[in-house]
Amino acid sequence: MGAVTLERHPEYRTATSRKPANASFVRRPPRAAKRTAIPAPAWKRALDVSLVVMTLPxxxxxxxxxxxxxxxxxxxxxxxxxxxxxxxxxxFTIFKFRTMHQGAPTRDHELHVARLVDSDRPMVKLDQLGDKRMIPGACFLRSTGLDELPQLFNVLRGEMSLVGPRPCIPGEHGFFNSAQRERFQVLPGLTGLWQVSGKNRTTFREMAAFDVDYAQRSSLALDLSVLMRTPMALRREMKQCCQHQRHSKVARLDEPLLNYSGQRWGDRS
Structure with a gap:
């Protein structure tokens, strides 16, 4: 990406230039604060590389x-x-396994996240609401974290760590206020304090608080603790996936939950 900055990214510019029907629903993202990134400590790089290499087979x-x-x-x-x-x-460019049909639109996801942030409701994924964009087996791949396996290459490249805040897309960056942006002072991770502390049961504000807490308390002991707690967190995710699969066989999903098409950005109706 080199010379491309966050403010020049087309998705970020589009988000900041929208004129929502209800201004309180999607706030205009402020310009990114000028911060000096804190270099990742040597112990963190050593832990990441050693664990990735050990698990390569x-x-x-x-x-x-x-x-x-x-x-x-x-x-x-x-x-x-x-x-x-x-x-x-x-x-930076993240590598993931594709779990959506090729060319699937992203507008529903953008509006879903905006609604959750505005209402301060738990960050329930569209996966659990019957997202029709997903390919067969996508729920399992996403709940087990298998879709994020290619991010091990991001870890080896030094763009990510095994433990850290979830890397957000440019369109979500503006939802973080100045204090919450302390989360960007550490490397983003495959798993993190938020992921093992409730994840989909927490709100956007609570997620940001977990991320800032991790950035302030980052240490080898904390990283090892998060890594040890990750298998149990994945087990909970898989359980939720199985419950959703069983439910979808006996009940028809409520279409209005996902029917964002035709709405203007910012509409509450």
Missing amino acids: VSIVLILAVTLWIRLVSRGPALFLQQRVGHGEKL
Whole structure:
């Protein structure tokens, strides 16, 4: 990305230039504060690289298996590349497995996140609300974190860490206020304090508080604690996925929950 800054990113510019029907629903994102990013400590880099290298034999097998599955059940590439806001509020390209049908629109997701932030409700994913954009098996891949396996390459490149705040997309960056943007002073991670402390049961404000708390207390002991708690957090995610799958077989999803099409950005109706 090099010379491309957050303010020049088209998704960020679009978000800041929208004129919502209800201004309180989607606030105009302020310009990114000028901050000096704190370099990642040596112990963190050593932990990340050593654990990634140690688990490579298993990771490679899983990566190949997921790649094969995605190519069998959907058209298009297995990998999905997306711009995210990372360390020091700088943009980087994240690697993920594609769990949506190729060319799936993102507007529903943008409006869903905006509504959750505005209402301060738990950050329930569209996955659990019957998102029709997902490919077969996507719920399982996302709940187990298998869709994020390619991010190990981001870790090796030094753009991410195994533990840290979730890297947000440019369009979500403006929802963070000045104090909450302290989360960008540490490397984003595959797992983090928020992920193991409730995740989808917490609000956007609570998520930001967990991220800031991690940035302020970052240490080797805290990283090891989060890593040890991650398997249990994934188990909870898988349980929620299974419950959703069972529910979807006996009950029809409430369409208005997902029917954002035709609404203007900012409409509450």
